[in-house]
Amino acid sequence: MTEDFMQHVDAETVEAMTFYSIEEKLEEHGRRCSEFGIPSPTSVPYEFESKIINKKAELRIGQEMYALLNQDQLPAADKVLAAHHKQSNNGTCFFIDGPGGTGKTHLYNTLYHLFMGQGIYVMSVAWTGIDAGLLPEERTVHSRFKFPVPILETSTSSIRPHSKEAEEIKKAEVFIWDEAAMAPSYALKAVDILLRDIMNINLPFGGKIMVLGGDFRQVLPVTRFGNRSELIAASLKSSDLLSSFKVIHLSQNMRTGTGEEEFSKWLIQLGNGELPSNEYDEIDLPRSRMLDGNLVNEIFGQHISINDIPTLYNRTILCPKNQHSFLVNEEVLQRLPGTETTYTSVDDVECEDGDDVTNYPTEFLNSLTPLGMPPHKLKLKPGAIVMLLHNLDVKQGLCKGIRLIVRRLQNHTIDCEVATGSNKGSRVIIPRITMTPSDIFLPFKLRRHQFPIRLSFSMTINESQGQTFERLGLLLPQLVCNENIW
Structure with a gap:
């Protein structure tokens, strides 16, 4: 890794930059160098501090x-900009409400570059x-504010006042939060508590300018086994x-x-009901939108054929539940040309009482595919479309949910x-890693x-939220639950 920094700097600086870079990567996953016996960086190398934002370039883009x-x-952008310049008495919290295709992402990115270009x-x-x-910083709410996965009503941030993360948050004057309608109300409350704590100000969100956006017509927070x-x-x-937010509606569909x-x-x-x-x-x-034949066809x-592979990522079939999508995926894979390779997982279990481990035989663990986990038997072919299930490197676009095309097994x-996005x-290169499900309803921790x-x-x-396809089918083998209305 030191080879990445060996141009025009001495060996001591190279070492400092290497350790700092490793620390940055580990912090994305809530870990530190010290946990692995690696020296923790004592200071930020000048070469990292000197990455000054090019205000002229940011302003030009904005x-x-x-x-x-x-x-x-246009008026939505002007209202947010005016809030910072104290030209408006309508408050500093905004919710951009608009269906998919109305340009919410373009609006967020415009505001981001305009503010950054002004040194904000x-x-x-x-x-x-x-x-x-789809946003400039490519960070999730959980990653930025250090919330556990899944976030619960009792969850709090692991960020403490005066920490490096807290100081960085303190410097930010504007927060943009996309797809906020998917978040539960207690996630918004947790962010409010964190910002008040860091800023030491008893104002909503610590007096920050908040720009939230989303569409309540689409996917709402999932509440397992919840009633209406x-x-x-x-x-x-x-x-x-x-009630602290001024709602701004977008209705002109650009797609x-x-x-x-x-x-x-x-x-x-x-x-709208x-x-x-x-x-x-x-x-x-x-x-006119219904199909009596085979949806996969x-x-x-x-x-x-081989010639179809470059366009497969632009097509998909949406299902209410994972069990339905697994069956469709298996059928499409069989139609894909090439030799199939099967990768099997290594499974074990962690229990509070070590004697309970014997109650969960390996064959039973292999049969489980908890939410957000890969199957025990992962069947693939070159050209297959796959989804990443774990954040590997968010800054490089390798985040949970991104779709990839398999090239070599x-x-x-x-x-x-990478099939979509800026990258x-x-x-x-995807390695094997050890994963534990976020399913809190299992009586043990599966590894x-x-x-x-x-x-x-x-x-x-x-899983389809935030993605665009050229050809899309909707498979409805059963009624769609309230939290999955599309």
């Missing part, structure tokens, strides 16, 4: 993006890794803090193509190509050593 804002985005430090976060990849009232209580709509206007309008009416329904709240689906074709690593086309990926020709509705 102005170019500002010039492209539409009639909905901005932190941008998103609720999921895939959405974080619990689902509603978990939503940001039920948070007392939401709707020719001939799609009517269906786009129908989707908005569905999300404006469609006629029967006594059971059931609606009639447009007959319609989306991927009856036969997949090796014994100990898998060579993949599209770059090659990455699985496996490649942190799974097939992604098909995915759940939740």
Whole structure:
């Protein structure tokens, strides 16, 4: 690793830069050098401190993006900018409400570059890794604010006042949070408590400018085994803090193509609850959008050739639950040409009482595929589309939810190509890692050593948030739960 820093600096500086870089990588996963017997950096190398933000370049980018804002985005941007310049009495918290395709991401990035170009430090976060990849800093809420996964009603940040992370947060004047509608209300409360604590100011979010955005018509917080009232209580709509936010609506859809206007309008009416329904709240689906035949044939074709592989990542079939997407993925993989390779995991269990380990035989552990975990038997072919299940390097775009194209299958690593995002086309090497599920309902802690990926020709509705496809099918073998309305 020292070879990355050996240009124009002496050996002592190279060593300091290497240890600091390692510490940075470990901090992304909540760890420190000292935990692994590696010397902790005692100071920040000058070469890292000297990475000054190019204000002129940031301002130029922001102005170019500002010039492209539409009639909905322009007043929204002006309101947020005015809040910092004390030209508005409407408060400093904003919620950008808009369906997919109305330009929320473009608005966030415009504000980010304009503020940074004026020397105003901005932190941008998103609720999921895939959405974080669309923002400049590519950080999730959990990563930036050091919340546990999953975050619970009793969860708090591990950041302490006067720590390095706290000082960095203190310097930020503006926070941008994408897909906030997916977050539970107690996550917003935890951020509020953290910022008040760090700033030592009893104002909402420590007096910071907050720009949240999302679409309550889409995926809401998942509340396992929750009833209707619990689902509603978990939503940001039920948070007392939401009264601090001025809601700004975006409605002009920038993605709707020719001939799609009517269906786009129908989707908005569905999300707004404006469609006629029967006594059971059931609606009639447009007959023109329904398929009686094989959905896999319609989306991927009856036969997949080598020439089809470059376009496979632009197609998907969405399902309500993982169990349905697993079946679709298996069917598509069988149609993909090439030799199939199977990678098996090494599973063990950690229990509070060591004697309980014998109650969970290896065969039983192998049969489990908890939420967010790869299967025990991972079947792949070159050209297969897979999803990353663990944040490996968020700053490089290797975040949970990103889709990859398998290029080479090796014994100990898998060579993949990034299929989407700002790093599209770059090659990455995926290693085996040890993962533990975030499923708190298991009576033990499962440890699985496996490649942190799974097939992604098909995915759940939740996993599709923040992604765009050219061809998409929706498989509904059962009623969709409240938290999975799309």
